[in-house]
Amino acid sequence: MPEIVKGLKDVYLDTTESSFIDGQVGKLLYRGYDIHDLAEKSTFEEVVYLLLYGDLPSKEQLAAFDAELRASRRIPDGIITVLEVMKAAHPMDALRTGISALAGYDVAEVADNSVEATIRKGIRLTAQGPTIVAAHHRLRQGLEPLAPNPDLSHAGNFLYMMFGELPDEETTGLLDVDFILHAEHGANASAFAARVTASTISDLHSAVVTGVGTLKGPAHGGAAEEVMKMSLDIGNPENAEEYARNHLESGGRIMGFGHRVYRAEDPRARHLRDRAQALGEKKGEPRWFQILSHLEQKTMLPYRDRGICVNVDFFAGAIYYLLDIRTTCSSPFSHLAASPAGRCSAWSSTRTTS
Ligand SMILES: CC(=O)SCCNC(=O)CCNC(=O)[C@H](O)C(C)(C)COP(=O)(O)OP(=O)(O)OC[C@H]1O[C@@H](n2cnc3c(N)ncnc32)[C@H](O)[C@@H]1OP(=O)(O)O
Numbered sequence: 001m002p003e004i005v006k007g008l009k010d011v012y013l014d015t016t017e018s019s020f021i022d023g024q025v026g027k028l029l030y031r032g033y034d035i036h037d038l039a040e041k042s043t044f045e046e047v048v049y050l051l052l053y054g055d056l057p058s059k060e061q062l063a064a065f066d067a068e069l070r071a072s073r074r075i076p077d078g079i080i081t082v083l084e085v086m087k088a089a090h091p092m093d094a095l096r097t098g099i100s101a102l103a104g105y106d107v108a109e110v111a112d113n114s115v116e117a118t119i120r121k122g123i124r125l126t127a128q129g130p131t132i133v134a135a136h137h138r139l140r141q142g143l144e145p146l147a148p149n150p151d152l153s154h155a156g157n158f159l160y161m162m163f164g165e166l167p168d169e170e171t172t173g174l175l176d177v178d179f180i181l182h183a184e185h186g187a188n189a190s191a192f193a194a195r196v197t198a199s200t201i202s203d204l205h206s207a208v209v210t211g212v213g214t215l216k217g218p219a220h221g222g223a224a225e226e227v228m229k230m231s232l233d234i235g236n237p238e239n240a241e242e243y244a245r246n247h248l249e250s251g252g253r254i255m256g257f258g259h260r261v262y263r264a265e266d267p268r269a270r271h272l273r274d275r276a277q278a279l280g281e282k283k284g285e286p287r288w289f290q291i292l293s294h295l296e297q298k299t300m301l302p303y304r305d306r307g308i309c310v311n312v313d314f315f316a317g318a319i320y321y322l323l324d325i326r327t328t329c330s331s332p333f334s335h336l337a338a339s340p341a342g343r344c345s346a347w348s349s350t351r352t353t354s
């Protein structure tokens, strides 16, 4: 009987120069650069350049690259029509479908798998992804999608397209860090799935669609949403212990804990912990961080010795929630729609997507 391995444990599919992970000590490098330095000193645009081309850009290279990203953000009206059909769908389903439909507008290059064409398509998809998410976010609230604002950074423009207001520097910086932390993670499940698709000599759009579908799962990127759902179920810090105990005793997992590779704390989590706390206080909703802190510092403390620590998604869900980036405007979030952060009711805008 051949050995059957669990997941991809000890299965080496390839080496990669784009990142390095040492799960025992909680170290993560993108192209040789420590994630802590990138999170504190870099921007998402610089990090994308680094990942695509292997080196950090010079000032001139960054300016040209940023200009290309900004110029690529628009999505055709046909994609807005597709997103209208997806109004009731989960944002990840809308993103997956939007990317798939974009292939129909890229017929000249979609099947061109040369390095040059793949980089061009990668830049376009990086720029257009946020436009799809923001357009879907507005459509499902009965609002018109907004055209990208070329004066804003990648993170700033995303916030603008979501909410129709110029974002402040602090919020833009927070989302920028979040984007940096999520930009790359070796042979994770979604990248692995995408590479399987790419290895059949399919095309980049297909590979990204595969990756997005895989990332959606609660055991992977969908965990951020699940952490927030759990926090909403818990409701108050005083309920956290009993809720978590019951959940664990009935065989459940606490979302946002554990990792296939890390046996120490996920190095990305520290950059979101303080920011989640500060944002909660700023928005007058400190309880979500208090619930998360209780789970981390009390309930799940004994699990640390087994290498089950917080991962990047643990604090991310609360940050998205507090920023009004929510998966749905109805249950389970609707009871908070009247909060200062709740923007699920209609608010005015102008249609400028064409
Ligand atoms: C961006 C990202 O994708 S980061 C990951 C996001 N996912 C989550 O946060 C979901 C919750 N976590 C999990 O389900 C898992 O930890 C995974 C899927 C991330 C990693 O799983 P694996 O490394 O394969 O761990 P595995 O599933 O083998 O679990 C090992 C043991 O730890 C326990 N365990 C793992 N994670 C958790 C958790 N979050 N809560 C409670 N117990 C856990 C398992 O029950 C198992 O116990 P056992 O040995 O008694 O059966």
Ligand SMILES: O=C([O-])CC(=O)C(=O)O
Pocket (backbone or CB within 6 Å): 182, 184, 185, 187, 188, 189, 220, 259, 260, 261, 311, 312
């Ligand atoms: O690497 C993994 O298995 C999951 C993860 O943390 C990520 O994709 O960022």
